[in-house]
Amino acid sequence: MSETTPRLLRALAGETLDRPPIWLMRQAGRSLPEYRELRTRAADFITFCHNPEMAAEATLQPMRRFPLDAAIVFADILLIPGALGQKVWFEAGEGPRLGELPLVEAMAEQVEASTGRLSAIGETLSLVRAELEPDRALIGFAGGPWTVATYMIEGRSSNREVARAYAYAHPEELDALLAVLVDATARYLVMQAKSGAQALKIFESWAEGLAEDVFERIVIAPHLAIVEKVRAAGVTVPFIGFPRGAGALVENYARTVPVQGVALDTQASAELGQRLQAGGKTIQGALDNLLLREGGSALDARVDQLLAQWSGGPYIFNLGHGVMPDTPIAHIARVVERVTGKPAKAMAAE
Structure with a gap:
């Protein structure tokens, strides 16, 4: 790849760069x-996500503030259940709510139509790609099937005990639901790539607490199937997989799922990341979002430590989870400048 290729794509192609690319999960919005x-102009969050002009603006806002190397499209992992016929809404201050889980057979009949119902996200990507500088990459994403299924089963964000029990008590029903989500997700990601996404990320946000055999069945197998379906459609952009909370099981994930990048959560050790790099994977993440919020010398020291331990291989600087809403902007700017050597732009309104 040439030096004009976005730094993120060079890292995902396996290059060890003079400095890692940086972007932050949940950088678009909230903080x-x-x-x-901008959010006050939309009637509700789902409407916001389906408004290409507003979602594109939210995607680009952090790119104007900070010298980040990649933008991630402003959307939500729970748009797919809505496209498949389950009612989805967000309660202010409480998070997502979902209506009764439709019959799997009924949702399977909606898979093809679901992609069209998500076309606004493709329009958002096209708008962002047209405005974003060519040396800055654009990332599309979807939720991992198991994570999305936990919300669909439980109807809200929770500790996921009900969904995990469901995985044991009703394995065939869960497998059928995951199969529908795999098909819908693969189609959705193909559409995103065709609309301008240059990398695709699968957010398996709730991969923790799973026994090895269950992890292989409900996380690894669906991710493998998604990547295979996207590749079969002729899409060649790189994938980043994020099995958050998987612990030691992330190594089996990295060996089995043909993603180019593996995102690591806060608990990842230096040695784990180095083993993944030695195995041919680009690694991403691990900075604690709580530490980003708190700032100070401890934040500086951890940034320097991550750079020292992983910059010898292909590496993308990021968090181990998303930016928290009350994170001071000055802390984000400080980290980005520490990684890139470039200051954030001053903004008129804070």
Whole structure:
């Protein structure tokens, strides 16, 4: 790849760079005052996500503030259940709510139509790609099937005990639901790539607490199937897989799922990341989002430690989870400048 290729794509191709690319999970929105102002213009969160002009603006806002190397499309992992016929809404201050789980057979009949119902996200990607500088990459994403299924089964965010019990008590029913989500997710990601996404990420946000055999069945197998279906459709952009909370099982994930990048959560050790790099994977993440919020010398020291331990191989600087809403902008700017050597832009409104 040439030096004009976005730094993120070079890292995902296996290059060890003079400095790692940086982007932050949940960088689009929440912590930025310009996002909070923009959010007031939409009737509700789902409407916001399906408005290409507003979602594109939310995607680009952090790119204007900070010298980040990649943008991630503003969307949500729970758009797919809505596209498959399950009612989805967000309660202010409480998070997502989902209606009664439809019959799997009924949702299977909606898979093809679901992609069209998500076309606004493709429009958002096209708008962002047209405005984003060519040396900055654009990331598309979807939720991992198991994570999305936990919300669909439980109807809200929780500790996921009901969904995990369901996985043991009703394995065939869960497998059928995951199969529908695999098909819908693969189609959705193909559409995103065709709309301008240059990398695709699978967020398996709730991969923790699973026994090895269950992890292989409900996380690894669906991710493998998604990647295979996307590749069969002719899409060649790189994948980043994020089995958050998987612990030691992430190594089996990295060996089995043909993703180019593996995102690591806060608990990842230096040695784990180095083993993944030695095995041919680009690694990403691990900075604690709580530490980003707190700031200070401990944050500086951890940033330097991560850079020292992983910059000898292909590496993307990121968090181990998403930016928290009350994270001071100055802390984000400090980390980005520490990684890139470039200061954030001053903004008129804070």
